Amino acid sequence: DARVTQTPRHKVTEMGQEVTMRCQPILGHNTVFWYRQTMMQGLELLAYFRNRAPLDDSGMPKDRFSAEMPDATLATLKIQPSEPRDSAVYFCASGALTGGGYTFGSGTRLTVV
Amino acid sequence: GESVGLHLPTLSVQEGDNSIINCAYSNSASDYFIWYKQESGKGPQFIIDIRSNMDKRQGQRVTVLLNKTVKHLSLQIAATQPGDSAVYFCAESGRAGTALIFGKGTTLSVSS
Numbered sequence: 001d002a003r004v005t006q007t008p009r010h011k012v013t014e015m016g017q018e019v020t021m022r023c024q025p026i027l028g029h030n031t032v033f034w035y036r037q038t039m040m041q042g043l044e045l046l047a048y049f050r051n052r053a054p055l056d057d058s059g060m061p062k063d064r065f066s067a068e069m070p071d072a073t074l075a076t077l078k079i080q081p082s083e084p085r086d087s088a089v090y091f092c093a094s095g096a097l098t099g100g101g102y103t104f105g106s107g108t109r110l111t112v113v
Numbered sequence: 114g115e116s117v118g119l120h121l122p123t124l125s126v127q128e129g130d131n132s133i134i135n136c137a138y139s140n141s142a143s144d145y146f147i148w149y150k151q152e153s154g155k156g157p158q159f160i161i162d163i164r165s166n167m168d169k170r171q172g173q174r175v176t177v178l179l180n181k182t183v184k185h186l187s188l189q190i191a192a193t194q195p196g197d198s199a200v201y202f203c204a205e206s207g208r209a210g211t212a213l214i215f216g217k218g219t220t221l222s223v224s225s
Contacts, residue, residue, distance in 0.1 A: 004156075033212060043157070043202065043215040056212060091156050101147050102213065104156035 002026045006092050006105035013112055018080040021108045023092030024073055032075045033093040033102060034060075034067055043091070049075065082112045121219055128225040132190040136203035136216055141184060143205040147213065148177055148188045151200045160188070160201075190221075198223045 005024040013019055025032045034046040047057035052069040060067065064086075066078045079086055089109050095102035126132050138146070144165045149157035163170045163177045163186075170177050176189040186203050200220050204213040 035215075042217045043204075045212050045214070048212050093156075101149075101159035101162050103159065104149075106156050 002103070004092055004094050004103050004105035006090075006108050008108055009106065010109045011111070013082055013110070015083055015112055016081040017112075018078065019082045019086075019110060019112075021077045021090050021092075021110070023075040023077075023094075023105060025075060025092070025094030026103055027073070029094035029096050029103070031095045031102075032069060033095075034075070034077050035091045035093065035104075037089045037091060037107070038087075046077070046090075079110075082110075084112045086110060087112050122217070123220045123222065125222045125224065126193050128193060128195060128223055130193050132188075132193045132197070132221060132223075134188045134190075134201050134203075134219045134221065136186040136188075138184050138186060138203070138205050138216075140205060140214075141181075142207060144208045145206045145211075146177070146179060146186050147204045148175075148186075149202045149204060149215075150197075151202065151218070153199075157202060193221075193223050195223045195225050197221060 007022045031050045033048040035043050036046055037043050044059055046060045047067040048055055049069050064079055069075045089107040091104050091107045093102040093104040147162040148160040150160050151157045161172045161175050161177050163179050168179050174191045178187045190197055200218040202215050202218045204215045206213045
């Protein structure tokens, strides 16, 4: 089965450090999403791209978060500097305009100490 | 902003029973709805979707019902199995391919 690949699976870092999370969407999917999941807030949309162009990043703290798609096979989410409140599981998902749902990766569990 | 919510945070059933998980949404313009299942330590897994021009859609052991009049979505699982134990999320969007807004989730526990 085709899958969305996220790396790393787990990341522990110190406050103030830069964190980069990577996502390889399913080949042929032209829409890529970044979500963050916490117990308190549930699944929150951070940003999404279509055909590599950013469509909405209103859910992302602009001063420290950035999301890019250098090419069709790679999406990145960067936090600089990281803070303890950024601790969460970050999910990437990809999909197509034709429907059939969006396929989520296994997530990156980020812990900022 | 608009939000999608679930009626009950937890649901406990016996193996073999039918399960019904409910979801209320607030955006009357929503056009596309999805149910996801999330097991511990994993990402959400697509179960079934439905567009607003339908009121029912069936999959393998699952049925999604959409009532646009009262903005209500439900997921029915037939003959629930222990492997169905997970958190279930409903999500909605303006149309397929646009961002999903997720509800808080219902935890389904199946005892054998």
